[in-house]
Amino acid sequence: MGGANGKVAVIAEMEEVGRPSRITLELLGLGRRLASPRGEVWAVVLGSGVKEACGELASRGADRVFYLDHPSLSPYNPEAWTRVLKPFLRERGEGVVLAGHTPLGQDLLPRLAFSLEAGVVTDCVGVRADEEGLLFTKPVYGGNALAGVRVTTPLALATVRSRVGEALPPTHTGEEPVPLPLDPPGETRVLVRERHRLEAAECPLEEARVVVSGGRGMGGEEGFEVLRELARTLGGAVGASRPPVDSGWAPTTCQVGITGKVVAPDLYIAVAISGSSQHLSGMADSGKIVAVNRDPEAYIFQVSDYGVVGDWREVLPAFLTKVRELVSE
Numbered sequence: 667m668g669g670a671n672g673k674v675a676v677i678a679e680m681e682e683v684g685r686p687s688r689i690t691l692e693l694l695g696l697g698r699r700l701a702s703p704r705g706e707v708w709a710v711v712l713g714s715g716v717k718e719a720c721g722e723l724a725s726r727g728a729d730r731v732f733y734l735d736h737p738s739l740s741p742y743n744p745e746a747w748t749r750v751l752k753p754f755l756r757e758r759g760e761g762v763v764l765a766g767h768t769p770l771g772q773d774l775l776p777r778l779a780f781s782l783e784a785g786v787v788t789d790c791v792g793v794r795a796d797e798e799g800l801l802f803t804k805p806v807y808g809g810n811a812l813a814g815v816r817v818t819t820p821l822a823l824a825t826v827r828s829r830v831g832e833a834l835p836p837t838h839t840g841e842e843p844v845p846l847p848l849d850p851p852g853e854t855r856v857l858v859r860e861r862h863r864l865e866a867a868e869c870p871l872e873e874a875r876v877v878v879s880g881g882r883g884m885g886g887e888e889g890f891e892v893l894r895e896l897a898r899t900l901g902g903a904v905g906a907s908r909p910p911v912d913s914g915w916a917p918t919t920c921q922v923g924i925t926g927k928v929v930a931p932d933l934y935i936a937v938a939i940s941g942s943s944q945h946l947s948g949m950a951d952s953g954k955i956v957a958v959n960r961d962p963e964a965y966i967f968q969v970s971d972y973g974v975v976g977d978w979r980e981v982l983p984a985f986l987t988k989v990r991e992l993v994s995e
């Protein structure tokens with residue numbers, strides 16, 4: 667039965683050049699927990715200018731950091747990354763490979779698993795080691811149930827949601843990063859020539875510490891202007907349930923839920939959202955959940971830490987005024 671066997675590899679992602687993303691640091695913390703005391707956690711980082719990030723990866727839990735710094739690997743290109751990682755992981759042969767359940771992780775790990783003939787579990791909300799190996803937990807049936815999954819191949823791959831692991835405090839390490847002894851990939855069948863940020867630059871949802879989301883009850887685009895103002899004041903991002911996205915009040919990139927993004931900010935404010943299972947499966951792991959809804963029976967109140975029963979048109983302006991006061995203090 668597949669277990670970590672003391673071997674954990676984390677595929678690192680960058681938040682910006684030289685700075686590992688929050689999920690990467692959480693996965694290193696998780697990796698330390700899964701590796702046996704004598705086990706080894708590796709971090710692998712690919713891209714352009716990534717060498718700068720190696721020190722932080724080492725100080726946050728990686729025993730060894732491998733990197734390949736090459737322009738052909740940035741921006742992310744699935745074919746190029748698979749060409750580099752496949753031989754590297756094949757040589758490792760066993761253990762577990764962790765990546766965030768991010769667009770990159772969701773794209774890369776199934777490809778790698780297929781090419782390595784290894785088992786993969788996506789969208790994990792829990793990973794733990796027991797006497798039988800690793801047990802991965804993931805939501806099924808639209809988030810209404812959890813499935814426990816084991817991988818039977820020696821190498822197991824998993825994409826993991828935010829907040830499953832805990833980032834470790836930085837520690838001093840003298841370990842030098844190791845350049846991958848591989849040639850950078852040559853030409854790929856797909857070439858990314860240009861990148862354009864989709865619609866709202868205001869929605870880096872997955873990394874935001876505060877998310878203010880609106881639902882159908884916002885009634886239109888004007889409602890989302892108020893949410894944007896609140897998100898700006900709190901230094902957060904705007905999210906949405908599916909109906910506002912379908913109606914064009916909010917960009918697709920804002921959708922939270924089973925067919926949208928999975929977020930786990932410290933604070934999730936759900937305004938005029940009823941709390942369907944499809945929405946909850948994208949935000950239920952948030953630190954604190956605050957709901958504003960005029961219907962006291964709305965299901966969202968069942969999963970909220972704090973709730974305000976009322977019309978958002980009355981509640982939000984007062985809330986915003988108070989937040990501004992507190993922020994300016």
Ligand SMILES: Cc1cc2nc3c(=O)[nH]c(=O)nc-3n(C[C@H](O)[C@H](O)[C@H](O)COP(=O)(O)OP(=O)(O)OC[C@H]3O[C@@H](n4cnc5c(N)ncnc54)[C@H](O)[C@@H]3O)c2cc1C
Nearest residue numbers: 881882883907908923924925926938939940945960977978
């Ligand atoms: C295959 C599939 C995939 C889906 N994927 C997703 C997904 O990824 N994400 C997602 O969100 N949904 C998804 N859905 C849709 C999901 O089933 C729900 O329909 C949707 O989440 C409901 O959105 P809502 O809560 O905004 O709207 P509603 O359920 O209509 O709730 C609106 C809420 O607003 C409140 N309200 C109204 N006016 C006010 C006001 N003035 N002030 C305060 N409160 C007010 C109401 O009391 C109500 O609770 C999916 C559905 C399917 C079938």
